[in-house]
Every structure is written in structure tokens, then in C-alpha cells.
Amino acid sequence: MRRFTNEPAGLFFSDIGGPDKEELEAAYATIEASRAAITKQKAEALFRCAMCGETTPVAIMEYIQTHWYTTPYGCSSGDYWTPGEGMVACPACDVEHRTNFSPGLADLKESFGTQSDRNSH
Ligand SMILES: [Zn+2]
Numbered sequence: 001m002r003r004f005t006n007e008p009a010g011l012f013f014s015d016i017g018g019p020d021k022e023e024l025e026a027a028y029a030t031i032e033a034s035r036a037a038i039t040k041q042k043a044e045a046l047f048r049c050a051m052c053g054e055t056t057p058v059a060i061m062e063y064i065q066t067h068w069y070t071t072p073y074g075c076s077s078g079d080y081w082t083p084g085e086g087m088v089a090c091p092a093c094d095v096e097h098r099t100n101f102s103p104g105l106a107d108l109k110e111s112f113g114t115q116s117d118r119n120s121h
Helices: 021-043 106-111
Strands: 046-048 055-057 062-070 080-089 096-098 114-120
Touching: 021 106, 062 106, 080 106
Parallel strands: 062 114
Antiparallel strands: 046 055, 062 080, 080 096
């Protein structure tokens, strides 16, 4: 019959090389500082309208997420919505810009003052 014990077992790990604990913590701190700087940079980003030339902080603008519809098919598949491109309206001239034609604009989605959804068939 096998016996059992509550005594803690010794654990031994192979050396994988790389940074020690302090170097790792310093690297994490650097990454965290960079993330915070990027978040701040995005929050302060400015949008320049290609139509009227007006510049507006994205923090006071609206990001509209479009969705496109797929009808039911077969005998067991339901309908569903799929996220499409984003739309951004210039507050000065009210012209909407498609994010597919403005590189980097969709990456700022979370920095816009408001986000909304628009469904289309
Ligand atoms: Zn405009």
C-alpha cells in the first residue's frame, strides 16, 4: 500500500538563461511606461478633415462602428451581424470619413469620445 505525506517536496528547475528577476521587472516597467505613453498619445490625437481641413481632437468626436448583415441559410444556420469598417463624421462640415481609407484611424477607436453602432442590410 502506498504511503502519503504532508511534507513539502523540493522543486528544482533547469536554468533557461535570460534576464534575472530584477531585469525582468525593469523590462516590464519599461513596457508599461511605453503603453501608458501610447495611450496618452492616442487620447490626444487630432483628426484633420480631408474635405474642409478643420482639425478636431478625437476625444470629442464620435466613432461609428458599422455592421453588415448575413441572412439565415440552410435549415440550422441563423442570421448574424459582422463588424465592418468605422465611420467618423467631421464636426465642422459633417462629412463622414470611412476608416478603410484613412490608415490608422480605426486603431484610435477607443480614444474617441463616443462610440456607436450602425447596422445596414
Ligand atoms: Zn470637415
